[in-house]
Amino acid sequence: MDGYKILEQMKRLRNVERIKEVAPLTAAMFPGTHCPLMGAAMAVRGIRDSMMIIIGTDECAYYTKHMTLHSEDYGGLMGRVVSVTLDGNDVTFGCAQKVEAAFAELMAEYAPKAVFLVTTCVVEIIGDNFDAVADGLSERYGIPVLAVHTEHFKCENHMPGIERTITACLSMMEKRPCDGSVNLLGQRMGNFEETELSRVLKEAGVRIGVQLPCGCTVADIENAAAARVNIVVNDIALPLARKMKAKFGIPYIFFDKFADPERILACYRGLFEALELAWPESLSALYQQAKSAQAEARAALKGVTYIYGNTPMRCFEFNRFMAELGMEPQIIQTSSIAPEDRQDIEAILAVSDPYVTKTANIAPLQYVYDVLHPMLYLGHEYAARLRAKGIAMARTDGAGSLLGFEITLFALRALTMAAREAREIRKEAR
Amino acid sequence: MSLCRYLPTPSDRMGILWTLLCVEGSVILEYGPAGTTHYSMGLFGELGIEQQNRLFSTHMSEDDVVMGDVSRLERALLEVDEGYAPKVIFVVASSVSAVIGTDLRGVCAYMQDKVKARLIAFEQGGFRGDYSVGIREAYRLLAEQVVEPSAEKQRGVYNILGASAWNYRALSDVNEIRRLMKEAFDMECGACLCLETDAEAIRTCGGAEINLVLRDEALPAARAMSASCGTAFAEGAPYGYKGTLAWLEKVGQAIGRRVHPKLMAQLRKRSMEAAQYRMYGMMLKKHRPAVTVMADYPVVRGLAGFMEEIGFPVANQVSMHSLRAVENPAEDVRYLPVEKERIELLRGLSHQLVMADDVAARLIGDDNTYLRVSMPLVDGAQIATHMPLCGPRGADMILESVERYLQTLK
Numbered sequence: 001m002d003g004y005k006i007l008e009q010m011k012r013l014r015n016v017e018r019i020k021e022v023a024p025l026t027a028a029m030f031p032g033t034h035c036p037l038m039g040a041a042m043a044v045r046g047i048r049d050s051m052m053i054i055i056g057t058d059e060c061a062y063y064t065k066h067m068t069l070h071s072e073d074y075g076g077l078m079g080r081v082v083s084v085t086l087d088g089n090d091v092t093f094g095c096a097q098k099v100e101a102a103f104a105e106l107m108a109e110y111a112p113k114a115v116f117l118v119t120t121c122v123v124e125i126i127g128d129n130f131d132a133v134a135d136g137l138s139e140r141y142g143i144p145v146l147a148v149h150t151e152h153f154k155c156e157n158h159m160p161g162i163e164r165t166i167t168a169c170l171s172m173m174e175k176r177p178c179d180g181s182v183n184l185l186g187q188r189m190g191n192f193e194e195t196e197l198s199r200v201l202k203e204a205g206v207r208i209g210v211q212l213p214c215g216c217t218v219a220d221i222e223n224a225a226a227a228r229v230n231i232v233v234n235d236i237a238l239p240l241a242r243k244m245k246a247k248f249g250i251p252y253i254f255f256d257k258f259a260d261p262e263r264i265l266a267c268y269r270g271l272f273e274a275l276e277l278a279w280p281e282s283l284s285a286l287y288q289q290a291k292s293a294q295a296e297a298r299a300a301l302k303g304v305t306y307i308y309g310n311t312p313m314r315c316f317e318f319n320r321f322m323a324e325l326g327m328e329p330q331i332i333q334t335s336s337i338a339p340e341d342r343q344d345i346e347a348i349l350a351v352s353d354p355y356v357t358k359t360a361n362i363a364p365l366q367y368v369y370d371v372l373h374p375m376l377y378l379g380h381e382y383a384a385r386l387r388a389k390g391i392a393m394a395r396t397d398g399a400g401s402l403l404g405f406e407i408t409l410f411a412l413r414a415l416t417m418a419a420r421e422a423r424e425i426r427k428e429a430r
Numbered sequence: 431m432s433l434c435r436y437l438p439t440p441s442d443r444m445g446i447l448w449t450l451l452c453v454e455g456s457v458i459l460e461y462g463p464a465g466t467t468h469y470s471m472g473l474f475g476e477l478g479i480e481q482q483n484r485l486f487s488t489h490m491s492e493d494d495v496v497m498g499d500v501s502r503l504e505r506a507l508l509e510v511d512e513g514y515a516p517k518v519i520f521v522v523a524s525s526v527s528a529v530i531g532t533d534l535r536g537v538c539a540y541m542q543d544k545v546k547a548r549l550i551a552f553e554q555g556g557f558r559g560d561y562s563v564g565i566r567e568a569y570r571l572l573a574e575q576v577v578e579p580s581a582e583k584q585r586g587v588y589n590i591l592g593a594s595a596w597n598y599r600a601l602s603d604v605n606e607i608r609r610l611m612k613e614a615f616d617m618e619c620g621a622c623l624c625l626e627t628d629a630e631a632i633r634t635c636g637g638a639e640i641n642l643v644l645r646d647e648a649l650p651a652a653r654a655m656s657a658s659c660g661t662a663f664a665e666g667a668p669y670g671y672k673g674t675l676a677w678l679e680k681v682g683q684a685i686g687r688r689v690h691p692k693l694m695a696q697l698r699k700r701s702m703e704a705a706q707y708r709m710y711g712m713m714l715k716k717h718r719p720a721v722t723v724m725a726d727y728p729v730v731r732g733l734a735g736f737m738e739e740i741g742f743p744v745a746n747q748v749s750m751h752s753l754r755a756v757e758n759p760a761e762d763v764r765y766l767p768v769e770k771e772r773i774e775l776l777r778g779l780s781h782q783l784v785m786a787d788d789v790a791a792r793l794i795g796d797d798n799t800y801l802r803v804s805m806p807l808v809d810g811a812q813i814a815t816h817m818p819l820c821g822p823r824g825a826d827m828i829l830e831s832v833e834r835y836l837q838t839l840k
């Protein structure tokens with residue numbers, strides 16, 4: 001495979017407006033993106049007393065159950081993920097009756113508090129109306145039964161699966177008097193209790209309401225409308241937050257995994273204003289610490305070339321953060337371009353114009369490395385293979401369980417360590 | 431009665447994938463949403479199957495689904511052919527492309543002139559049966575479309591047909607068969623359909639003296655090779671001491687060779703020693719030995735035969751897959767397609783030796799003795815490649831579990 005040819009087919013960031021205009025590196029992909037079914041399963045993991053029924057092929061059901069086998073959160077083999085698998089007859093004549101029969105078994109054996117009916121690609125093609133089926137089951141059994149559609153041919157990756165699962169939870173929420181709490185919406189990984197944001201809120205005496213989807217019960221979701229403010233830590237929770245604002249009048253603060261201290265400061269300011277609480281001085285100190293670290297890292301990172309794969313951070317905000325530190329993005333891989341990304345994209349374009357392509361296709365990247373010779377790769381790759389090509393891997397997964405200025409510090413540490421490693425690899429190679 | 435609480439039976443498509451992924455020098459290109467391909471990596475990794483540079487997905491967009499546009503697949507075929515230069519590209523349908531009726535054979539037919547690799551289409555999308563049906567199709571198409579009819583005859587070489595990565599201890603079993611064939615006839619394995627083999631070995635395997643057909647699903651492939659290459663075949667697998675000896679004699683007859691006397695003597699000796707287990711059935715007063723075997727059909731038959739050899743009655747023989755691809759299945763073997771029926775059977779077992787999978791291990795009562803002989807594997811991992819279920823070494827290992835079981839009976 002010719003790396004130059006691959007690059008010729010790629011677009012520059014300046015030339016794309018929407019994700020549909022971003023081409024994958026190649027038409028044949030490996031490993032490819034995750035599917036929204038997996039996303040739905042990730043969301044259900046955190047809703048402890050709910051269950052998930054996968055309605056799809058044996059294969060969809062098998063892989064999802066397989067993923068949950070060793071997880072205490074799901075209950076392992078005997079746990080909360082079950083399925084109704086379709087055969088040729090179901091594809092031809094529909095599967096609603098089969099699902100209803102299976103649902104009766106589920107209710108008799110598990111007595112769940114809520115059930116997510118998760119439909120996969122084939123169900124969406126044959127057109128069974130599972131929104132209606134879910135409504136009917138809800139009425140019959142007196143528990144929330146929520147349809148979640150996870151066809152992968154209509155979306156880029158697994159994130160819509162999480163988004164749709166948590167957005168479906170709106171129908172479980174009931175009007176409650178405000179108890180002054182804040183809800184945490186959209187955290188996918190890690191323990192919120194261990195984050196800087198959690199510590200700051202605790203010190204300010206703020207009670208945390210529902211944590212959706214990273215750890216809650218059906219009752220927590222039912223009480224979610226008692227919150228004063230929703231904190232949205234990822235785009236996946238924006239639809240739910242907007243709907244909660246419209247239905248219950250709860251404002252939300254978008255507090256993603258930003259790396260830039262100014263952005264984080266603005267998030268904290270917005271949060272404390274919404275809570276009508278005094279500004280904690282400890283936050284000013286954390287801000288100063290992050291700014292100092294940023295200034296110190298500049299020298300080590302200036303001129304460091306990189307290919308961006310995926311990280312827990314927000315793609316274009318983090319790339320802007322790195323570009324403004326003097327780093328040089330060569331390729332940015334992304335699975336979405338949101339309207340909220342526009343300012344960050346403009347800021348990146350002010351200093352560079354990297355190639356842009358879709359994520360999760362590392363096989364052809366091997367040939368691109370030989371053309372661009374980046375110093376760093378950010379994301380999931382085979383570290384030894386990268387090293388052999390003179391590239392260091394920046395390990396950022398740890399940021400998955402961080403929120404606040406701690407992300408700036410973590411990211412700078414990961415980048416400077418990787419840059420140092422890249423220089424050492426190149427020195428050894430000479 | 432259709433709730434699946436645990437792991438569903440893998441589909442024909444899954445069987446096709448794990449069979450073809452074992453062929454080095456080939457590439458699988460899936461025409462469907464990429465998420466399924468990524469999702470499958472966990473299972474294939476667990477089965478010890480390499481995927482890097484062997485498995486690709488085209489992904490599919492809504493436009494492709496609605497408009498039936500296959501240009502993405504055409505581009506991917508050209509890229510894989512040029513970039514990885516495989517001998518064969520298996521183009522495998524997804525459930526989506528199967529349901530919308532994409533003509534993969536047609537695409538492969540007109541793209542064949544544009545690529546160097548041989549293109550073979552698999553249009554099953556997971557709706558034509560379970561993995562047993564899928565692996566049968568995979569073996570058959572390999573035999574019909576990859577094996578060259580004019581292959582040069584190779585004396586002292588045999589092929590294995592019907593090895594499956596899904597079988598628990600599959601690689602150990604293949605290694606045991608290789609050892610037995612070496613000791614019995616001084617023969618070497620050519621191609622192994624399909625475990626740790628490669629496209630070139632399959633292309634030239636028609637010259638072997640014999641095909642050892644380990645399971646019925648490989649019979650159509652064996653017949654195809656018999657017709658196209660004149661390769662003889664012998665069906666069956668070596669389980670237990672007596673069963674191994676009988677199997678070796680059957681193979682020997684087919685190729686006109688005699689089993690090495692030393693190996694024959696060893697197997698006869700072990701068979702006689704194992705006969706002592708028969709007396710336990712008479713000595714025990716309260717709980718007589720009884721066995722349940724739940725596994726792939728050939729494993730069920732093989733292990734049931736071994737249990738009969740040592741005088742242990744087999745109460746239940748249950749195939750984990752449908753019997754559609756099994757020719758003349760034994761009446762004693764049942765297939766229970768509804769999970770609840772399997773659960774009820776397992777929960778009803780008492781004081782038995784249960785040879786099954788890890789799901790069964792969670793369902794049986796504590797007074798039973800469990801031995802894992804089947805996938806899926808839930809607890810731990812499969813690492814060893816020298817611990818077979820078949821052959822005398824497999825029989826030795828099984829007898830250790832039999833000893834453990836006997837200690838629980840009174």
